[in-house]
Amino acid sequence: MSRKQDAALPRVAVVGAGSWGTTFGKVLADGGAHVTMWARRPELATEINEAKRNSGYLPGVNLPRTMSASHHLSEALEGAEQIYLSIPSQAVRENLKAVRALVSMSDVPIVSLMKGVERRTGLRMSQVIEQELACDPMRIAVASGPNLALEIAREQPTAAVISSTSQETAEAVARRARNRYFRTFVNTDVIGTEFGGVLKNLIAVAIGIVDGVGYGENTKASIITRGLVEMTDFAVAQGAEPETLQGLAGLGDLIATCQSPLSRNNTAGRLLGQGLSLADVVKQMNQTAEGLASVAPILQLAREAGVAMPIVEQVKRVLDGTMDPREIAPHLTTDDDEPQGERTQNGQAGGGGALWRSLQRTLDQFRNGGRRAPRDQS
Ligand SMILES: NC(=O)c1ccc[n+]([C@@H]2O[C@H](COP(=O)([O-])OP(=O)(O)OC[C@H]3O[C@@H](n4cnc5c(N)ncnc54)[C@H](O)[C@@H]3O)[C@@H](O)[C@H]2O)c1
Ligand SMILES: O=P(O)(O)OC[C@H](O)CO
Structure with missing residues (x-):
């Protein structure tokens, strides 16, 4: 490609050149954009620029020529029509302070690729972005789905969902973030899409624990199925649409993360199940396990x-060292012995708990003159 052709390409930026940031950069570049990555380490920026590789995170993967990188945030963001963020969730707020100085006046979409909540505040990443960039939430989008980075970097066919409260923003991002091996769908349920990604990590840690202990498929299937009920009940109580949890960002990602040894959350769980302490697991992991x-x-x-x-x-108790991993089960052993309805912990069959809360929230909105209760606002 000539310099002139390259200059004509739409420009996007990806902040964070780890496993997922680099893979998403490749998705965008293979979809026809010129991508500039921001890499925290100068030597990684040099490797991406000169060797078109990120060998530490994506061994054996060649990156497109239309991907470049900079160690300087201002250079990476210059001229970007869309900005994608892919750094560990606990580091997002501090990094956004630097981003804000460079983009606060512009109206480019900001896209979260992350699947964690902020430990201190419990906020979702789109909420942290909204606070730190003081921007219109309709400018913010999130990407989620069954997206194990290395499989996508190897160009294996995959689907994802792009969510924004603005249909227009979701579509603009979905049009840019797609190519022959990566298909993006859209929705406007940001709460459900983000919580799907966060919650499946927690269930994947539980499944890793099961693997580490040496239990089999019945235990895993039971925990995955009951885990989806937990995910749905929780997300709906926070304002999500139940259908979102049945989609790519919920069930889809739950399946991928729970069954793949590539998953860092699953790996962390396996080490816990084998008897390592949380401190030792953190020492062994050289990539982010958001869960x-x-x-x-x-x-x-x-x-x-x-x-x-x-x-x-139970995952919390294992992390805290207060429960033997071998006691992991789809239920708390301290639960009373009364039979429960299958679909929810509240004993309401047919998804009654999640749907009932959804109905209650709608009624609350009516009572509030059409406004969502404060915790439901994204
Ligand atoms: N890897 C995947 O398959 C995958 C897929 C979908 C979503 N995600 C999500 O993407 C996000 C990023 O994950 P990843 O897989 O790229 O993690 P990673 O560990 O591979 O990379 C994290 C990157 O962030 C950088 N970083 C670490 N601490 C930082 C700090 N304090 N300030 C700035 N940069 C810092 C690291 O240098 C690295 O480049 C996570 O929220 C993860 O859940 C990952
Ligand atoms: O490696 P994990 O556990 O962070 O999972 C990666 C992706 O979120 C899978 O969709």
Whole structure:
């Protein structure tokens, strides 16, 4: 490609050149954009520029010529029509402060590729972006789905969902972030899409624990199925649409993350199940396992909303070292012996708990003159 042809390409920026940031950069470049990555380490920027490789995160993967990188944020963001963020959730706020100085006056879409909540505040990444960039939420989008980075970097066919409260923003991002091996769908349920990605990580840690302990498929299938009920109950209580949790960002991602050894959350769980302490697991992991930091804030939000999350509760106990991993089960052993309805912890069959809360929220909105209750606003 000549310099002139390259200059004519739409320009996008990806902040964070780890496993997912680099893979998403490749998705965008293979979809026809010129992508500039921001890499924290100068030597990684040099490797991407000169060797068209990111060998530490994506061994054996060649990056397109239309991908470049810079160690300087201002250079990476210059001229970008869309900005994608892919750094660990706990580091997002501090990094956005630097981004804000460079983009606060522009109206480019900001897209979160992250699947965690902020430990201190329990906020979703789109909420942290809205706070730190002081921007219109309709400018913010999130991407989620069954998206194990290395499989996509190897160009295996995959689907994802792009969500924004603005249909227009979701579509603009989905048009840019697609190519022959990566298909993007859209929705406007940001709460459900983000929580789907956060919550499946927690269930994947539980499945890793099961693997580490050596239990088999019945235990895993039971935890995955009950885990989806927990995910749905929690997300709906926060304002999500139940259907979103049945889609790519919920069930789809739950399947991929729970069954793949590529998953860092699953791997962290397996090490815990083999008897390692949380501190030792963190030492061994050289990539981000978001679930480990999200457990406590999710359980706090669940308590506030009155949602029972027995599986996530057990993950917390294993992380805290207060439960033997071999006791992991689809239910809390301290649960009373009364039979429960299958679909929810509240004993209401047919998804009654999640749907009932959804109905209650709609009624609350009517009572509030059409406004959502404050916790439901994205
Ligand atoms: N890897 C995947 O398959 C995948 C897929 C979908 C979503 N995600 C999500 O993407 C996000 C990023 O994950 P990843 O897989 O790229 O993680 P990673 O560990 O591979 O890379 C993280 C990147 O962030 C950088 N970083 C670490 N601490 C930082 C800090 N304090 N400030 C700035 N940069 C920092 C690292 O240098 C690295 O480049 C996570 O929220 C993850 O859940 C990952
Ligand atoms: O490696 P994990 O556990 O962070 O999972 C990666 C992606 O979120 C799978 O969709």
